[in-house]
Amino acid sequence: xxxxxxxxxxxxxxxxxxxxxxxxxxxxxxxxxxxxxxxxxxxxxxxxxxxxxxxxxxxxxxxxxxxxxxxxxxxxxxxxxxxxxxxxxxxxxxxxxxxxxxxxxxxxxxxxxxxxxxxxxxxxxxxxxxxxxxxxxxxxxxxxxxxxxxxxxxxxxxxxxxxxxxxxxxxxxxxxxxxxxxxxxxxxxxxxxxxxxxxxxxxxxxxxxxxxxxxxxxxxxxxxxxxxxxxxxxxxxxxxxxxxxxxxxxxxxxxxxxxxxxxxxxxxxxxxxxxxxxxxxxxxxxxxxxxxxxxxxxx
Numbered sequence: 001x002x003x004x005x006x007x008x009x010x011x012x013x014x015x016x017x018x019x020x021x022x023x024x025x026x027x028x029x030x031x032x033x034x035x036x037x038x039x040x041x042x043x044x045x046x047x048x049x050x051x052x053x054x055x056x057x058x059x060x061x062x063x064x065x066x067x068x069x070x071x072x073x074x075x076x077x078x079x080x081x082x083x084x085x086x087x088x089x090x091x092x093x094x095x096x097x098x099x100x101x102x103x104x105x106x107x108x109x110x111x112x113x114x115x116x117x118x119x120x121x122x123x124x125x126x127x128x129x130x131x132x133x134x135x136x137x138x139x140x141x142x143x144x145x146x147x148x149x150x151x152x153x154x155x156x157x158x159x160x161x162x163x164x165x166x167x168x169x170x171x172x173x174x175x176x177x178x179x180x181x182x183x184x185x186x187x188x189x190x191x192x193x194x195x196x197x198x199x200x201x202x203x204x205x206x207x208x209x210x211x212x213x214x215x216x217x218x219x220x221x222x223x224x225x226x227x228x229x230x231x232x233x234x235x236x237x238x239x240x241x242x243x244x245x246x247x248x249x250x251x252x253x254x255x256x257x258x259x260x261x262x263x264x265x266x267x268x269x270x271x272x273x274x275x276x277x278x279x280x281x282x283x284x285x286x287x288x289x290x291x292x293x294x295x296x297x298x299x
Contacts, residue, residue, distance in 0.1 A: 001050040003173070003220065005035060010230050013039030020209040022216045025259050027060050032216040040230060043199050043222035045214075051173045057218055058131065085247055086117045092243065093118065093162055096293050097191045102161035105185065108168030109146055112138030119144070126160075128152055152178075155185045166195045167289075170219040179235035183296060192237065192294040195245055200224035201288045203249055203256065203276045212255035213288070225285045228292060237294040244280060249273045249288035 007014050019036035023029060033046045049057065094100050101122045106115050109127030111134050119125045119142070127146035129135045138144040163182050172178050182192060197213035198204065199222040204211045214222065223231065225242065232239050253276065254269030262268055280287035 001052075002047040003045075003050060004047055005044055008037035008040060008042050009044070009176070009221075010042040010227055010234065011037060011040040013037050015039055016044075019043055020214070022209050022214045023259070024057065024216055025212075026215070026218075027057050030217075034214065034216070034222065040227055041200075041224065042227040042230075045216050045220050045222075048217035048220050054217070082113065085245065086114055089114060089164075089166070090117050090121050092291065093123075093164070093191075093193065094121070096193065096240075097162045099161060103159060103187075104162045104164065105155075105160045107152075107163065107165045107182070108171065109138060109144075110134050112142045112144045112146065114164070114166065115144050115146075116142040126155075152181050152185070157184050158187045159185050160190060161187055162191050162193065164193045164195075166193075167197070169194055169196060170215075170221050170223070173220065175221065175231070176235055179237070183236055186296065189295070189298075191240075193291055194228075194294060195289060195291040196223050196228060197248075197252070198224055198285075198287060198290055200226075200286060201249075201276070202279060202283075202286050203253055203272065203288050206272065206276070207253075207256040207260065210256050210260040212252045212259055225290065232292070232294055236296060238297045240293040240295055242284060243291045243293070244284055244287040245289040245291055246277060246287075249276045249280070252288055 005016065008016065015038040016035040017038055019034045021031050021033050023031050032048065034043050035046045036043050093104065103124045104118055105126050105128065107128045109115055109129045112127060115125040115127050115138070125144060127138060127144055128149055128151065129138065129146050130149050135146045138146045163186055169175055186192060204213065229239055250270060250273035253273035254266055257269035257272070276288060
């Protein structure tokens, strides 16, 4: 069954218009339409495969968060950027949570590299990951405790000091209810960190339908700072701050140039990535990727 929308899941508006037609460049070559809500500006993937059918759209060695592949130069760029960002993310967690040790849950933990960093920093770590191969990789290589998504409901209430979703929310089929569970297992005063591609970024506007972070049909939802604020409020959270994830734009720009079949995709992608990175220094809300810091309001 396909995921067909007649109303906006963020504002419930019914004025949805076709925004782009995008190709699944990773697995199938199928074209999917993006719809934009003319009430709030939220963008969503129309007629994405249902949850029971989506697994085959991840079955590619190019889906690096599950495979940890190093086959191509783009893969290697991703690996270098990820290793730099892991240290930054570890510091971000301690800074935003104002503690150096605690209980952390990483939703969509992939092959476990972030949790391994956090474990080495002294945190008690737990992961949620839908892909069995990635769970087994995490357990085998890093000795991590990683569970399938349905296990979230078994965690005790008010267990975690911090919950992270690094480019995961856009994949979730029922994000509002999922965030209800996240709120339940978060300690009072705890922190949630959500990283997302920004559909209102400079690079999204430049590459248009070729922007790699549309990533249809794996990305079901396409947030920008305004629509994510509406989603957070609907889910019972408040955005405390936003932080730019600086390296994502280089990887996304290279993939976007490749999707547009540019002959010098690597070179021009890095060039555009540098341009977009520089101008986003002066306009944070137009950066390619943002990490949002969330807490439950105290009232």
